[in-house]
Amino acid sequence: MSVKTSTDGAVFIVQMTGKTLDRQTQRDLAAAWVAFEDNDAVKVAVLHGSDGFSVGHDVPELLAAGDPAASQPEAGMFPMVISKPVIAAIEGQCYGLGLELALACDLRVAAEGALIGLPDAHLPVSYRVASVLLPRSMFLGKSLEVLFNGTVLDAHTALSQRLVNSVAGSGGALAAAVASAKEMASHFGTVEAFRKHEIWGMSGQTVPYAMTVARGMGPAVFR
Amino acid sequence: MTTETSTTLNEAGEPILITERQDGILIARMNRPERMNALGGGLPQALNDMWFGFRDDPDLRVLVLTGTGDRAFCAGADLRANNERAQQLGATSAAEMLAADRSPRINGSITSNNFHLYKPVVAALNGWTLAGGCEMAMGCDIRVIEAHAQMGLPEVKRGMGAKSTTHKLAFLTYLSAGLDLDWTGDPISAERAVELGMANEVVPTGKGLERAIEIARSLAARPQNYLRYHKERVFESLHTPLAYALSMEQRYPPQDQEGYRAGLEASLKATLPTAPRK
Numbered sequence: 001m002s003v004k005t006s007t008d009g010a011v012f013i014v015q016m017t018g019k020t021l022d023r024q025t026q027r028d029l030a031a032a033w034v035a036f037e038d039n040d041a042v043k044v045a046v047l048h049g050s051d052g053f054s055v056g057h058d059v060p061e062l063l064a065a066g067d068p069a070a071s072q073p074e075a076g077m078f079p080m081v082i083s084k085p086v087i088a089a090i091e092g093q094c095y096g097l098g099l100e101l102a103l104a105c106d107l108r109v110a111a112e113g114a115l116i117g118l119p120d121a122h123l124p125v126s127y128r129v130a131s132v133l134l135p136r137s138m139f140l141g142k143s144l145e146v147l148f149n150g151t152v153l154d155a156h157t158a159l160s161q162r163l164v165n166s167v168a169g170s171g172g173a174l175a176a177a178v179a180s181a182k183e184m185a186s187h188f189g190t191v192e193a194f195r196k197h198e199i200w201g202m203s204g205q206t207v208p209y210a211m212t213v214a215r216g217m218g219p220a221v222f223r
Numbered sequence: 224m225t226t227e228t229s230t231t232l233n234e235a236g237e238p239i240l241i242t243e244r245q246d247g248i249l250i251a252r253m254n255r256p257e258r259m260n261a262l263g264g265g266l267p268q269a270l271n272d273m274w275f276g277f278r279d280d281p282d283l284r285v286l287v288l289t290g291t292g293d294r295a296f297c298a299g300a301d302l303r304a305n306n307e308r309a310q311q312l313g314a315t316s317a318a319e320m321l322a323a324d325r326s327p328r329i330n331g332s333i334t335s336n337n338f339h340l341y342k343p344v345v346a347a348l349n350g351w352t353l354a355g356g357c358e359m360a361m362g363c364d365i366r367v368i369e370a371h372a373q374m375g376l377p378e379v380k381r382g383m384g385a386k387s388t389t390h391k392l393a394f395l396t397y398l399s400a401g402l403d404l405d406w407t408g409d410p411i412s413a414e415r416a417v418e419l420g421m422a423n424e425v426v427p428t429g430k431g432l433e434r435a436i437e438i439a440r441s442l443a444a445r446p447q448n449y450l451r452y453h454k455e456r457v458f459e460s461l462h463t464p465l466a467y468a469l470s471m472e473q474r475y476p477p478q479d480q481e482g483y484r485a486g487l488e489a490s491l492k493a494t495l496p497t498a499p500r501k
Contacts, residue, residue, distance in 0.1 A: 063491070068483045072473060078469075093495060117500075119495060127453070128472035129469065131453050131456040131457050135457055135461055138420075139395065139419075141365055141395060142420065144343075144453075147457065148365070149501075150445070203465040204464045204467075204468060
């Protein structure tokens with residue numbers, strides 16, 4: 001299996017077993033997110049890799065497919081649509097499509113020694129998700145630098161640039177993410193799910209529109 | 224339209240805008256040190272011509288913008304020159320002045336047209352970066368700031384409006400920091416500018432241009448369709464609803480088949496970084 005899932009109390013743990021996000025991994029991730037969404041006993045998910053987080057595209061697979069359309073991401077690459085929180089635990093290399101997947105998670109924990117960016121080796125594949133999500137996470141000028149210049153950030157720089165939420169010791173990203181997930185799981189309910197939906201769904205909407213939607217939906221949720 | 228050094232002269236008899244080509248890079252230096260490189264005396268027109276000349280020249284890939292001296296990158300509109308121009312025109316309001324000097328390509332290009340210029344622009348902030356000068360810096364993509372330099376929008380203190388800045392404040396920094404800058408009019412230090420996203424990095428005094436050129440060289444060496452594509456996509460998707468932005472991305476093919484294959488083959492040979500890199 002390219003994706004292994006397990007549970008630790010109310011925490012659902014998703015592990016990518018390969019270094020790249022080949023087509024099969026992306027599809028298996030989609031199945032994992034559905035399993036997470038449908039299981040009421042788990043409240044928060046943690047996503048991690050086995051040897052580093054992920055170096056992104058499987059280039060030989062893309063070459064074999066030929067058509068640029070084959071680089072289009074599968075549904076598994078968009079965990080922000082799941083109603084419960086997903087935390088990315090980033091250890092080692094997190095490049096290209098791997099960074100795009102981490103950006104589509106709600107929170108990111110990076111370990112000391114983590115390397116995050118869109119390095120030159122990935123230039124031929126345009127980062128269509130990163131060009132949307134990076135400037136919503138980092139400052140605009142910094143996101144252009146990462147997109148233009150193949151910048152690779154260490155964990156502390158990523159923290160100061162708002163790309164990750166916290167830094168754990170080397171080898172400690174998974175443990176830190178699971179600890180944070182357990183804390184979150186203890187109070188995660190309908191209201192928090194509504195907030196996740198509202199934050200992602202209203203990203204980029206005008207404030208008057210977002211306020212109108214919030215007023216309309218609020219009473220039903222809080223009743 | 225030209226990318227040549229301006230024929231308009233400053234008070235010392237030197238060109239008001241000095242340009243230099245280095246391979247695919249255009250280095251433009253505002254040269255009115257006696258007026259803190261303020262926007263007057265023909266400098267806005269020279270910048271405007273340079274800007275469009277850069278855009279339209281297929282051999283030019285990256286623009287580097289800086290100012291002469293260590294006092295100022297650009298202190299904004301030259302109020303003395305504005306006053307002289309107003310007297311010359313007999314204008315009694317800002318609207319009359321704007322009407323007299325308006326051209327479809329002028330003024331806006333200096334501060335706002337970067338959003339429609341899909342080539343990278345790097346600014347080296349070598350000193351005071353104020354008002355219109357700050358807006359111009361904010362219109363660039365990557366800003367390197369020297370340790371002694373400060374950025375600010377003092378318009379509010381003069382009862383003037385920073386007309387093309389308000390939207391960019393929210394783009395570049397975050398809402399409350401942007402409002403703080405705009406409402407207090409107080410300048411911020413180089414370190415604070417980086418903390419707020421107003422600049423990308425601080426470099427020692429005197430080293431701004433060198434670092435900006437280093438960044439520009441690295442950008443000029445990359446596939447240009449990639450840079451153009453990403454700049455276009457970033458600016459077009461920014462502050463649009465997320466679901467719309469993501470679905471629009473999927474409609475754009477990354478690039479032509481041939482370039483795609485060649486790029487993939489090159490990336491098979493490339494090694495992945497094992498350490499952070501700037």
